[in-house]
Amino acid sequence: MNFEHTEERRMLADSLDRFIAAQYGFETRNRIAASSQGFSTELWQRFAELGVLGALFREEDGGFGGSGHDIAVVFESLGRGLVLEPLLGSAVLAGEAIAAAGSNAQKALLAAIVEGGTIASFAHDEPDTHYELARVTTSARRDGDGWVLDGVKSVVPHGEHAAFFVVSARTSGAVDDARGISLFLVPASAAGLAVRGMPTMDGGRVAQVTFDSVRLDTHALLGEDGHGYPTLERAVGRGVLALCAEALGAMEAAKAATLDYLRTRKQFGVPIGSFQALQHRMADLLLEVEQARSAVINAAAALEADRITRERALSAAKYSIGRIGTLVAEECIQLHGGIGMTWELPLSHYAKRLVMIDHQLGDEDHHLQRYIDLGREPGRAHEPV
Amino acid sequence: MNFEHTEERRMLADSLDRFIAAQYGFETRNRIAASSQGFSTELWQRFAELGVLGALFREEDGGFGGSGHDIAVVFESLGRGLVLEPLLGSAVLAGEAIAAAGSNAQKALLAAIVEGGTIASFAHDEPDTHYELARVTTSARRDGDGWVLDGVKSVVPHGEHAAFFVVSARTSGAVDDARGISLFLVPASAAGLAVRGMPTMDGGRVAQVTFDSVRLDTHALLGEDGHGYPTLERAVGRGVLALCAEALGAMEAAKAATLDYLRTRKQFGVPIGSFQALQHRMADLLLEVEQARSAVINAAAALEADRITRERALSAAKYSIGRIGTLVAEECIQLHGGIGMTWELPLSHYAKRLVMIDHQLGDEDHHLQRYIDLGREPGRAHEPV
Amino acid sequence: MDLNFTPEEERFRDEVRAFLAERLPERLSSKVAGGRHLSKADMAEWHAILNARGWLANHWPTEYGGPGWTAVEKFIFENECALAHAPRIVPFGVNMLGPVLIKYGSEAQKRYWLPRILDGSDWWCQGYSEPGAGSDLAAVRTSAVRGVDGQGEHYIVNGQKTWTTLGQYANMIFCLVRTDREAKKQEGISFLLVDMTSPGVEVRPIITLDGGYEVNEVFLTDVRVPAENLVGEENRGWNCAKYLLTYERTNIAGVGLSVAALERLKKVAAEVRRNGRPLAEDPVFAARLARVEIDLENMKTTNLRMIAAVAGGGVPGAESSMLKIRGTEIRQEILSLTRRAMGVHARPFIAAALDGEEDAPHFGPDFAHAAAAQYFNNRKLSIFGGSNEIQKNIIAKMILGL
């Protein structure tokens, strides 16, 4: 039993932390968040040069990491810095889908993703879905050698700036069957593909992507026809871990800022941190954040375990993070009082990010239910589809 | 709009409060609780003489009250005194069932119940039920002019000392149909009826009542064959209100005792009530108890409303009381520290009663679900069966 | 014990409903219902409509133009307005300064300022809070020094006020200022009326975390205020301040607003689908929703009980702290569930949609564009107007005797 990270991983985390502290200050971050692009191409390149992208991929996929703990370490740092660059969408979600299911030709795309030269995106949620993984109405039908894609994808991360999308589409089955889902690689330049970008509450941009009879050639299919679900689940699972770790970093930053405020801010002539009611609430918060950290560790450790073990640990973590992240956000604002309500204070942006993470890849209730359902599934360790 | 009780009702409550304060001290109460009978016949008679039983019945049933507010006022006083006598089982549950569905001959039994000369009981829960109102496996089959009753009833209030029981039994339908339930009046002396008494965690006694081919004559049927459910619901509804009010009285007593303790008990040289963390928790408790009081008022006011309005208000109240009562019990023990764990302190008995009330006639979860289900039922205001 | 309104009260409620049906512009109510921002003109329009009906200054005696309502009638009016999605009355002139002038103002002040509040000639804002003071209102550092010059007696005011709601629209601000530096904290404070068009007044926006602009900092640098703008006695302004705060707590439970918000939540939960069924039928979400609905049902009665106690001669006071805490918790929970119901569609944030631009992009369920913004914006409920922690301190001291 050993809770220390390896030397390499610690070094990466340290250099990433130093880089963010030096280059990704609050002013810079907010300027990037409000920019029309929603992230910085320059800083994106710097992250790539630092090896942050490489750390997210296994060696066989062109990286030098790719384990659960690699993802956790990187995203905890990114969370502390409220980093906006498209690591989740490009490297974790789209990247893992390609790595897991891609043909050799498709996997050739990974090199550019790892280098940061190409940004990919992941288009799964739809206007009518509420986190369901198997609910896909976007359709792809065979057309000669290729496919024709129709549908709308919602809240697609940095969709305006992706070179291509990994898109989930139904090629057979009922609307919520796990079977019959296929994945496609769709270039942003495809005819009939329209992107409408919009800013988000927590910084950065997303898009609604519409596919209007988009014609794809036969090589666009990622993996086997109708068997996209396990790949979807694996990619989203890694994304869940990344979000959990990001939230952990954000919580630690919010906690530290609030502690600092309690120690220095005076009211009625004394530091407000001397009020016992606030002390006890901070103690509760500390306990919760430690539990959140344990949840992230459990999820990272389970990433290569059998499916049920892995998915239950991931859902347990996302549930924990959703519940605790919202609590931390609300309590930290409340303990700051009025100033915690202001845009100018970094704390309020951590709070927004924490709450919004609960709206990505399944919220607290979704993952609690999923955890329960997975516990009931007969025949543990068998992959579906 | 008026939140004052009528003069008569206030006078009854005052004299009941005075009687309990003078005659029902903690020592007396605990002696009664531990007695082989589980209540005091003498005090039971005194309650009857005070008019407490009469206040629970309508004029046409031989009483002089019977409204929701009458029940609430009486049981709040009983709750403050942790009174053990069988008012709930005899007067509210069995009494209402007879008043609502009884023939003239059966209603003649009410006079003795109102006077306290006869104690009735209410036998509905079974070894395998979990608060479901319509789930009845005890069976009654026709046999010539009469009936034969078979089954087991659990946790029957003061079952060893009832002269007769109101028993729910299935005469037709599937095990959880609302239709097909019939009610019977069964004398305790009936051949084949066996009573096994036991003490409870919160004082007083209950019994398991076994019916082994108990033969009943045709007059034993209370109301119409197969149409007992609405009566059951009405009687249990009044019982729910009574329990909610009782809990309110117990909460007020527990709150007052805890406040007194916080003001007088010193630690580290100061009254522990000067610690802000405890102050804020007591403020929360106060808010919750006020909400519980409002829930009881709402339920009392709705007792004669259309079915859905009435039952939703009752379930809302029992849910609120279940949640808040348990919170009050746990917090009051915790705020007392070690002494709160002891048998010798009245507080611990209030705490036990509060928690155990959540185990009578449906707990917090049961009534929350029922509140939701009632909100979905089409055709509001129509009685079932 | 009777939870029903009297026949007179029911008639009054019908009258209010009829008025709202007839006079509340649909354009305004749909903005409020949709969580969109109101413009200055929107707020002024509603102010004028209420004034025309004589229903604006509900806390003023009839001799000054108040409607002469009982506590229950005030509750009914506010409740019905909330249910109809009427804009809230901008309270600073009507509900806060008005009662202070009526109790502490000179005859000349009443004659001059009260009609101008009613007809909208002045837009008032509040100069109470100061940076670093938070809920400790008596920690006033803004100074006012009395002097005489060619134009007469006056004060020179220097300092900074903050959290000044809608200060960007105001031409007048009432301020707590320190006129005696030697006196103890709550003494030496005076209550001054300051013309914001005076030289030396600067208003700077504070943007809240949701990107909204409602509150401001107000900087006062050598601002000359005529001595006749002093309300009450010099150094006795804390009395005005406390009196005003009791009016700030009017309708503090916000039950009507919570009812309106809950109705919207239920609509959203019926519309949004999870696993092919309405989210409202998801057992865990349904339980969350039912819990807050029951809490609100209880709160309605708690609120009415306390209103009835006041109407019946009981003493209001620390009870308003109870209403504030629970009322804000309930509203925040409803807004939290509304955000939760939006799923992935809670994240996009389109300011133009909140500002009511017609061609702003639409996405996800109805109200998705406003759910997260309203949730974040309303974290303020438990902070402003005396934080819930301060309210608990008050309860511990005043009600619990700890």
Add this chain to the structure above:
Amino acid sequence: MDLNFTPEEERFRDEVRAFLAERLPERLSSKVAGGRHLSKADMAEWHAILNARGWLANHWPTEYGGPGWTAVEKFIFENECALAHAPRIVPFGVNMLGPVLIKYGSEAQKRYWLPRILDGSDWWCQGYSEPGAGSDLAAVRTSAVRGVDGQGEHYIVNGQKTWTTLGQYANMIFCLVRTDREAKKQEGISFLLVDMTSPGVEVRPIITLDGGYEVNEVFLTDVRVPAENLVGEENRGWNCAKYLLTYERTNIAGVGLSVAALERLKKVAAEVRRNGRPLAEDPVFAARLARVEIDLENMKTTNLRMIAAVAGGGVPGAESSMLKIRGTEIRQEILSLTRRAMGVHARPFIAAALDGEEDAPHFGPDFAHAAAAQYFNNRKLSIFGGSNEIQKNIIAKMILGL
């Protein structure tokens, strides 16, 4: 980062499991699993079985008879014992006094008392808390006055101790006593070993709210204690007291106990039916159960992280306050759900069934007879051993620096 046990640790775990399978009497484990009361003989029996194996005094150095385990091995042992429903080791001699004697005792004291702890010659209890002191342990008022008589130097002890767990079975009690009334609160305290068969010692039961009898008051009236029974220096007993408390907090998270309790809860929830389906499938109950299960999964790792920090040379301390708070909250929640699962059958209370009488009446689901009693009894978890409020004070001061 590796959450798995090392091969050596796994071997050790297997060894513990084999030992428990072979040596733990089924009669004892079924009592523990069923929530029934253990007799004095039951506890003594398990004590002797562990001692025979050399696994009793797990915190003692090997030279005094300890097994020489690492922090992780201690965790594994305690965890496996809990999962197997082994009785808990009565800790007062083995886990509390033992380490104090080893660190502060004279050679003679170690030679005499330690073997008697191991072989069960003495049954120790704890004389720390006093009436009215609660969590303020240093508020010791029991006095010890030194003197000489024909039999030699001694102390005369007067005072009262309370919450003395299992004092009814003990023949020895270690006490904090005040030997200098003039000194500051935490000075002037000494650590004395008192023979409970001495004249002037009286033990009176405290019955807890669940009707159980575990704790006592101990009255000390002119009790003569030989001066050789002083541990450490006179007036330096607070050092012993603090040192002992760190051992009191051993395994404070109680993860194994919670896992065992959760397994029982799941069994109960699968057995009890609501609307014809197992309660475990009721969505709201399932959500409650899953929430606490996940919290416990997280707690397992939190606990191991803190054990690993100690094993790796990190400093334990206030972290144990975190484990105490969350560990007790989780256990209390599991016991609360177990009670809840019993429905109407939680109310009957048959003392004879808890005492293990064979023909005690049975009713309702399995474990129904014990669920409410265990729930109420374990409200103590968040009170005794330093209340959770005191633990939060410690966290605020030691970890948060507030």
